[in-house]
Amino acid sequence: MRPGANVTSGLAYEEPLIFELSRPGRVGYSLPASDVPAVDPAEVLGADHVRSDDPVLPELSEVDVVRHFTRLSTWNAAVDLGLYPLGSCTMKYNPRVNEKLARLPGFAGGHPLQPAALSQGFLELMVELENQLAEVSGMDRVSLQPAAGAQGELAGIMMIRAYHEQRGEHRSVVLVPDSAHGTNPASAALNSYDVETIPSGDDGILHPDAVSRAMTPEVAGIMLTNPNTLGLFEEHVARICEIVHAKGGLVYGDGANLNALMGIARPGDLGIDVMHFNLHKTFSTPHGGGGPGSGPVGVKNLLAPFLPVPMVRRLADSEGGGFGLDYEFPHSIGRLHGNFGNVGMFVRAFAYLRSLGPNGLRRCSEMAVLNANYLLARLRDVYHVAYDRPVMHECVLSDRNLEPTGITTMDVAKRLIDYGYHPPTIYFPLIVHGAIMIEPTESESLEGLDRFVETLRAIEREAREEPQLVRDAPHRTPHSRLDETRAARHPVLRWQPD
Amino acid sequence: MSDRDRYIPHTPDEVAHMLETIGAKSIDALFEPIPDELRLDRPLDLPAALSEQELTAELTALAARNANTDSHDWFLGAGTYAHFSPSAVDALIQRGEFLTAYTPYQAEISQGTLQAVFEWQTMMASLTGTEVANASMYDGASATAEAALMAMRLTRRSRVVLSAGLHPHYAEVVKSYLGGLDAVIEVAGLGEDGRSADLAGAIDEQTACLVVQRPNFFGCVEDLAGAAEAAHASGALLVVVVTESLSLALLPPPGALGADIVCGEAQSFGVPMSFGGPHVGFLATDQKRVRQMPGRLAGETVDSHGKRGFVLTLSTREQHIRRERATSNICTNQGLCLLTATIYLSLLGRVGLRRLAELNLAKAEYAKGRIRETPGLGLRYAAPTFNEFVVTVPDSAGRALERALAEGCVGGLDLAPHAPDLGPALLVCTTELASRDAIDRLVGALGAGAP
Numbered sequence: 012m013r014p015g016a017n018v019t020s021g022l023a024y025e026e027p028l029i030f031e032l033s034r035p036g037r038v039g040y041s042l043p044a045s046d047v048p049a050v051d052p053a054e055v056l057g058a059d060h061v062r063s064d065d066p067v068l069p070e071l072s073e074v075d076v077v078r079h080f081t082r083l084s085t086w087n088a089a090v091d092l093g094l095y096p097l098g099s100c101t102m103k104y105n106p107r108v109n110e111k112l113a114r115l116p117g118f119a120g121g122h123p124l125q126p127a128a129l130s131q132g133f134l135e136l137m138v139e140l141e142n143q144l145a146e147v148s149g150m151d152r153v154s155l156q157p158a159a160g161a162q163g164e165l166a167g168i169m170m171i172r173a174y175h176e177q178r179g180e181h182r183s184v185v186l187v188p189d190s191a192h193g194t195n196p197a198s199a200a201l202n203s204y205d206v207e208t209i210p211s212g213d214d215g216i217l218h219p220d221a222v223s224r225a226m227t228p229e230v231a232g233i234m235l236t237n238p239n240t241l242g243l244f245e246e247h248v249a250r251i252c253e254i255v256h257a258k259g260g261l262v263y264g265d266g267a268n269l270n271a272l273m274g275i276a277r278p279g280d281l282g283i284d285v286m287h288f289n290l291h292k293t294f295s296t297p298h299g300g301g302g303p304g305s306g307p308v309g310v311k312n313l314l315a316p317f318l319p320v321p322m323v324r325r326l327a328d329s330e331g332g333g334f335g336l337d338y339e340f341p342h343s344i345g346r347l348h349g350n351f352g353n354v355g356m357f358v359r360a361f362a363y364l365r366s367l368g369p370n371g372l373r374r375c376s377e378m379a380v381l382n383a384n385y386l387l388a389r390l391r392d393v394y395h396v397a398y399d400r401p402v403m404h405e406c407v408l409s410d411r412n413l414e415p416t417g418i419t420t421m422d423v424a425k426r427l428i429d430y431g432y433h434p435p436t437i438y439f440p441l442i443v444h445g446a447i448m449i450e451p452t453e454s455e456s457l458e459g460l461d462r463f464v465e466t467l468r469a470i471e472r473e474a475r476e477e478p479q480l481v482r483d484a485p486h487r488t489p490h491s492r493l494d495e496t497r498a499a500r501h502p503v504l505r506w507q508p509d
Numbered sequence: 510m511s512d513r514d515r516y517i518p519h520t521p522d523e524v525a526h527m528l529e530t531i532g533a534k535s536i537d538a539l540f541e542p543i544p545d546e547l548r549l550d551r552p553l554d555l556p557a558a559l560s561e562q563e564l565t566a567e568l569t570a571l572a573a574r575n576a577n578t579d580s581h582d583w584f585l586g587a588g589t590y591a592h593f594s595p596s597a598v599d600a601l602i603q604r605g606e607f608l609t610a611y612t613p614y615q616a617e618i619s620q621g622t623l624q625a626v627f628e629w630q631t632m633m634a635s636l637t638g639t640e641v642a643n644a645s646m647y648d649g650a651s652a653t654a655e656a657a658l659m660a661m662r663l664t665r666r667s668r669v670v671l672s673a674g675l676h677p678h679y680a681e682v683v684k685s686y687l688g689g690l691d692a693v694i695e696v697a698g699l700g701e702d703g704r705s706a707d708l709a710g711a712i713d714e715q716t717a718c719l720v721v722q723r724p725n726f727f728g729c730v731e732d733l734a735g736a737a738e739a740a741h742a743s744g745a746l747l748v749v750v751v752t753e754s755l756s757l758a759l760l761p762p763p764g765a766l767g768a769d770i771v772c773g774e775a776q777s778f779g780v781p782m783s784f785g786g787p788h789v790g791f792l793a794t795d796q797k798r799v800r801q802m803p804g805r806l807a808g809e810t811v812d813s814h815g816k817r818g819f820v821l822t823l824s825t826r827e828q829h830i831r832r833e834r835a836t837s838n839i840c841t842n843q844g845l846c847l848l849t850a851t852i853y854l855s856l857l858g859r860v861g862l863r864r865l866a867e868l869n870l871a872k873a874e875y876a877k878g879r880i881r882e883t884p885g886l887g888l889r890y891a892a893p894t895f896n897e898f899v900v901t902v903p904d905s906a907g908r909a910l911e912r913a914l915a916e917g918c919v920g921g922l923d924l925a926p927h928a929p930d931l932g933p934a935l936l937v938c939t940t941e942l943a944s945r946d947a948i949d950r951l952v953g954a955l956g957a958g959a960p
């Protein structure tokens with residue numbers, strides 16, 4: 012007998028779209044009894060102002076909805092299930108207590124426009140978080156407003172532009188290394204800068220002479236990522252900052268990789284003028300299947316007048332004490348967010364900082380770097396290493412050794428899924444052909460890493476001995492490889508009733 | 510190891526074994542690539558670590574110093590709305606498989622997220638009356654700025670006209686985003702009844718788009734068909750902004766009235782106010798404009814066995830492929846918040862969402878009736894409203910709000926900083942959370958300043 016249409020095998024469920032489950036007349040909500048007279052919308056709003064069609068929303072009981080989304084959830088890989096070594100994304104453990112604290116009514120139930128006198132706990136938390144991020148990074152001031160790393164980049168580039176314009180200079184170029192993340196050039200371009208790509212050296216890092224050559228008076232600044240996206244520390248960072256500063260440029264630091272440096276070195280001490288943090292990477296706020304993140308932007312004092320407003324500060328006794336909003340930034344680039352930013356993430360990141368303290372933060376970075384170097388040490392005899400040098404928090408392999416087998420990075424990634432792993436970041440950074448970028452984070456135990464190593468070694472064997480098995484992977488997921496070309500050629504971007 | 514290391518598994522023996530495998534003498538040796546003079550030579554100056562129990566006490570004390578919807582009756586909206594959310598919503602989004610996953614790059618093990626995004630796109634396209642909604646923007650304000658940029662790309666024009674009824678923070682964000690570009694931003698006037706006026710006069714052949722909010726910042730329901738006509742007559746696009754998404758259940762979909770891009774904030778759909786974020790911006794348009802759209806999109810496809818599944822698609826618009834030529838720099842969006850909204854909309858459903866919107870309308874009409882009959886109070890604008898409206902008060906907005914607070918009410922927004930010409934006036938919002946008794950107390954308190 013064929014099992015019910017809902018069940019495949021064991022606890023692996025098939026699940027239609029929620030619209031296909033809809034049964035007219037089912038109810039999944041309960042509204043309070045109205046204590047005011049009912050009104051006729053057509054009378055109040057005018058007949059032209061009332062919606063006449065039904066939106067495409069399902070009719071389902073609460074049980075139906077809970078089962079639907081619970082079943083969908085079982086189709087996801089997640090940090091809570093196992094190693095999620097997505098390079099550049101810092102998929103570390105997301106502490107549960109942070110979730111609980113962010114849901115306290117005094118945080119989750121507050122309104123961004125309620126008077127400061129009724130928001131003192133929230134404002135104090137913002138001031139404290141700013142101070143702690145400034146100390147970790149060596150920056151002077153931090154705006155928490157940007158909603159993600161890319162918006163932090165935008166804020167930083169806007170401040171760089173404002174700084175030059177304030178000095179009567181109109182510079183038109185931003186330098187971006189070829190190993191940079193795509194958001195870097197996109198953020199510069201969004202602010203109408205021309206982007207000039209700087210090649211990395213043969214050793215995978217940036218060399219002062221390459222920066223010198225590009226550093227004309229037209230250049231507003233450079234965007235550095237340190238450690239860079241190969242997991243390598245930019246050893247010449249101090250010299251590069253000097254070269255850029257000497258020509259009147261500024262240095263932007265992409266802080267996505269700060270998890271390598273906490274308590275060990277500070278971007279502000281390296282010569283960086285402005286940087287963003289990814290609270291959803293380094294400071295443990297969950298990625299949520301694509302966000303929300305939080306991308307605070309930190310600056311040295313020379314850029315402080317340009318910070319987005321409002322900022323928050325401790326008020327002097329003469330001002331009544333406590334904490335308040337601060338709009339006194341004469342050259343502010345303005346607002347980037349409708350409110351203060353992704354505040355719920357501030358609560359979680361602050362809880363994380365308070366849980367770890369100075370020693371705990373440093374230990375995170377130490378163990379993250381230890382884990383990455385351990386993986387590299389145990390994989391380098393089998394997989395080609397793009398730049399074979401000691402790494403920081405992540406390492407980049409490639410599929411070069413697999414070339415004779417015809418197996419590619421994509422195949423390795425998909426086969427890892429069969430073994431229960433989320434694949435590493437693949438085909439990035441762009442300068443490594445067939446890149447496999449592995450960031451284990453400090454959350455992973457030795458036995459977890461060993462299992463991952465054995466798996467990658469097994470896949471390398473399979474590539475030689477049973478390539479078809481690897482090429483057709485994944486075999487054990489609810490879906491086999493999905494046709495991305497078809498999706499892009501004939502875009503179907505919503506469900507429609509027949 | 511100390512008991513402050515609960516998030517890190519390594520034991521000292523394991524660390525020693527790993528160092529040996531690497532061939533490094535010590536942890537410190539791992540950091541050799543960092544030149545000595547660049548290293549921090551002291552511990553970070555941060556407060557010492559807390560246990561979970563101490564942490565909970567500290568943050569609970571901070572939270573207790575904030576007014577919130579549990580501690581007060583709530584009449585403050587202005588872009589962030591106090592609504593009730595069913596318990597199932599928050600329970601489901603805390604499933605670790607949703608909470609602790611990344612952006613769904615690897616489709617085969619991200620079908621849960623991808624299918625939910627596809628469902629969200631379907632719901633938002635339908636609610637807004639468009640064909641394509643993206644997988645969220647940071648918030649309503651940046652969505653509006655991105656919509657203006659998109660309109661500039663589509664029309665190759667550089668003037669942007671904002672209605673005076675656009676949320677002032679949204680207008681500020683549009684100005685910041687367009688600040689580095691060769692763009693001109695103008696603001697069209699507000700008519701006596703609270704709706705945009707003279708739109709046609711503000712638009713010319715250089716106008717890329719007209720941006721109109723419905724209901725607008727003052728709560729008034731704008732005439733979108735008229736706005737569309739004014740914009741289209743000069744070849745400009747109409748961008749409609751929605752900050753109170755619940756209104757979409759009751760008001761005609763903007764797309765059906767001529768909007769070319771619909772964007773805004775879907776926080777009302779079950780997302781906590783949380784002092785203003787994380788919320789969930791959205792941006793929707795028709796299929797023919799999709800290649801200029803910012804943000805991620807989930808699309809339907811099949812797997813190698815022909816089974817339906819979903820992937821991120823049309824990514825040649827995006828920064829990771831197109832870099833400096835991308836339509837936007839956005840990468841991480843507001844994934845978990847769009848999931849929140851999708852679950853909320855699934856529970857409320859076709860009928861429930863409409864009934865809830867009608868309840869909001871009824872509360873507002875009741876409150877407006879009480880205000881009309883209270884000496885000293887007035888309704889500033891005659892245009893129809895949804896769940897928010899402008900109340901003129903007899904003395905000063907600040908004193909009126911203090912009286913409301915004494916009655917346990919966070920009474921609304923003082924409009925003086927945003928619209929000084931109005932005189933003493935408040936923006937007051939009544940959602941399903943506002944009981945009749947609380948509305949009566951609020952109205953009594955606001956009116957108590959009458960001579």
Ligand SMILES: Cc1ncc(COP(=O)(O)O)c(C=O)c1O
Pocket residue numbers: 099100159160161162192194195236240265267268289304305306839840841
């Ligand atoms: C190196 C780097 N820079 C910038 C970003 C952008 O950050 P976000 O996704 O928070 O916008 C990322 C995230 O993927 C990254 O890895």
